[in-house]
Amino acid sequence: MRLRRDPRAPEYLEKDEKVILNPETLKGKWKDHFGNAHPIHVEFGCGKGGFITELAVRNPNINYIAAERAETVVYKACKRANSKEDIPNNLRFLYFDVINCSEIFEKGEVERIYLNFSDPWPKKRYAHKRLTNRRFLEKYEHILCENGEIHFKTDNKGLFAYSIEEFSISDWLMKNVTLDLHNSDMEDNIMTEYEKKFSEMGFTINRLEAVKFKK
């Protein structure tokens, strides 16, 4: 998501209590931070945050953390969450590169990871930047609890095929796989900003859930 840098973003993010500016200080302590023992679900590359904000509103008994590396995009996501009539207090935003996720989450601290419409990086030489590349999967495995899941969706068939291969090679089990989410039997799907855009353009949406296979 390329957006012109908004000069209002740094000050806004500094003042908003939903934004955690030094997330490494909460490593292993996220439940204390939220003040409850509810599960932690995260979205990596949350974009403008419509998906995670709606999840947080619908599920007050889950703690949500959304990470995004573009400052102006995090700013837009926070503004959107703050515009809700009932601003969810189970939602935090991080201005953060996901490759460093094991610096902010303790081993097994997370129950679910959402990856929605991750950048496809179509050129092979940039494959290492794809959020389903095996070097990311290794980090996810570390922070996820036993039976923790990754929920992944994308319009991009190339990225989906690549991701299935990466999950398989890294010993993840895949379930609820569909090549056409909107015509599947999955209920309660929340559309992301990219999902709305690409499905309106006629693209079908691919989705899967992955669980690490314990030998």
Ligand SMILES: C[S@@+](CC[C@H](N)C(=O)[O-])C[C@H]1O[C@@H](n2cnc3c(N)ncnc32)[C@H](O)[C@@H]1O
């Ligand atoms: C194509 S957009 C999708 C946004 C949103 N998930 C949606 O479905 O509407 C991908 C987002 O992931 C973010 N992103 C890509 N790589 C990232 C990384 N390594 N760490 C954090 N965010 C990342 C980008 O900045 C961008 O906002």
